[in-house]
Amino acid sequence: MTHTLDLAGAAAALGIGMLIGLERERRKGQGELRAFAGLRTYSITALLGYVTQQVGGGLLLGLIAGCLAVIASTAYWKSQDKDPGITSEVTLLMVLVLGAGCGDAPERAIAIGVVVAGLLAYRDKLHNFARIQLTDIEMRDGLLLLIVALVVLPLAPDRFIGPYGALNPRTICTLTVLLMAVGAVGHVAVRALGPRYGYVVGAIASGFASSTVTVAAMGQIVGKEPQHLRTLAAAAIFSNIATVTQMALILGAVEPRLLSQMAWPLLAGFATTALYGAALMLRAPTTAASQIIKVGGAFDLKLALIMVLTLTGITFLSSVMLHHFGQVGVMLTATLSGFADAHASIASIAALATSGQLSLEAASIPILLVVSCNALSKCLVAWVSGGRTFAAYVIAGQVLLTGAMWLGTLLR
Template sequence: MNIFEIINNPFGTFVLGLLVATGVGSIIGLEREFNTHHDVAHLGGLRTFTLIAVTGFIVGTLAQQTHVYFLLAGLLGFIGLLSTAYYIQALNQRLGLTTELGMLLTFSLGILIAYKFIQEALAAVVVITTILSLKEQLHGIVKKLTQEEMSAFIKFIILALLVLPLLPNQTFGPENSINVKDLGWIVLVVLTFSFGGYLLLKFGTPNKGILLSALIGGLFSSTMIAWIFASRSREKPEYGAVYGAGIVLASSVMLVRVFILCSIFAFPVAKLLLLPLSLMLFTSIVPAFISWRKEEKAQTGAIVAGNPLDVKNALFFAGLYIATTLLMYYSREWLSESMVYATAAVTGIADIDAITLSTAKWASQHTDQHRMAVNLILTAIFSNSIFKLSVSLIRGVPALKIAALKGFGLVIATGLLYLLLS
């Protein structure tokens, strides 16, 4: 009898579930043991959580063999036990609920495993352990939050969990190419990039310099970074090469953004873009890193984080997306193919994300046009890169111009070579 035959028989299934439950309880228990061992009143550790997970597994297994009421009785009994333990702890002035909730979740995970939701239980244990282990970091972040940032976080949760699910799944426009719920997702994606970049900038390394500002600023707008850094290079010409490296690095974030957006809205297009984007990313990072290493000690003030949740900007982007979608549709209907690419190039100068989203959504509805979608997105990337290179050459100091030429020159050459050979 091989290992698969053993696992697939009833006893083997039970043993496998028991081992998984033991592992799940051990992981959470190890975290609790490590973080609460100094507290003489700590409620449980490695052994306790392991036994709780195993108990939950056994209760779930017996419930399947008897009646669901057995599961209900076991769960209520465990909650009663926890409530008693919490009451005793409260008498000793210990009012935290974290460990008790961790125990209840561990018991529930044991039940999930008994019902063969093993992958779901393993995913949940990763989330639970991460949250439990980040106590100090989460408390530190909360202490640093301002009223504006807390309000922004609440608005973000409301938009993501309450407003978005209520949007109708209704289409309009030519070929029903625009969907109301999709517009909601687009706004949420833009807000996520913006809010995530803001938090990284606020809670990142204290010694924020050009590199960090470029990488995080690239989440907002790499074109904005090119404009700002080129201007700053005139104020501090000695940092020209570093500013140039920063512009190229910010633009490399744009390439990552393009891949993520395509993966969300048209994964087949993202797969076709993976190779050219990877090559362009590599050819932008290497020269930028070389320029950065030459001026490794150069540091300067970071870009101001700005509004933590710029809803107006996200709504403006949604409008830009609609305009780009209509523009690309009518150019495909009325103009020649070469003019369609010209339209993509012009649109790409204004905003690369809008043309990426519009083209990805169009390609998801026209599965025979994936290759054209890839070429349109690459064309927009080229025009956007050329525009940022032009800004660097016009507004930057000589050292910045050289760094920008190396980075963008290799990126554009690599992309064009891929188009010619594909």
């Protein structure tokens, strides 16, 4: 059967070969010590893979790959006393496969080619990270996080079980993964930026996943690094910036008119949080450069499980109260659900306003109740995870945030 070669696919294959070949050419060396393949070899191999796949299909591609493997093995055998690595040989086979893939899915092949080129270009940094910067404890924590996120979480049933139907195994596992991930994000940020700014940057980023979990993670670190108490408290407060931002995004997406009505309360809460967090940062002691990188685990699994149980208990209590007292209006529903998740409750209230079941004027109070209950939940989590002093800083910040939003609503 005759196939028409697509020039766009051929161009994609050539681009992949030239990109990877250019990187290999720079490391090829000169004279007798040079590597066996460079810019031209990788470019031709990519085109060979593309043409072979288009003309002969998978069978011919397999035969060509076998021949190429023999050539690469011979080249490796000749140079193994000088360079024991097989990166170039494996990469050559990868280029052949990527070139073949440009016929059916050129975008995917190009994306993989760029990743491969990046891995090759950052070889020294990756080796330095794996051998020097990454500790055994961090390696263990990283593997544990991947196991829980990729193995345990997908297997957890996504249904409500137990008394009052309040417990969802998938939700519990998700909270555990979030808490572990927040700790890992903060740990990486601290390793990169130092404690003074790393915790804050990590907390703001993690706050978009869960501000409550971020507060718990910062409280956990206080037990190990009490000298960074104010910095960690400021990071916990700064995670509310993500909460306020998400509130604005949810309201704007579900009911833009409600966002316009809540603009002043949201701005007041955002500004108050930023100012209070900055004040704590200014009072925080600076850390010497020699003490910036602290070797340790990325998270504490025991404390993470304790915090997950605490949050699950709050959810269970809310379900019990709803079961016994019934639906007494949006106020009670928002109050109880806000302890566990502010964003879902706010989305529900905005949806009620959109459908006309709740007026825009009446929707403000339930939203503020959600914020208030969620702030109370964060205060409890801060006390359990970080102790009295840490909780005092967090409670003051949450009171200021909540008060500013209520005041903004009353004065608008």
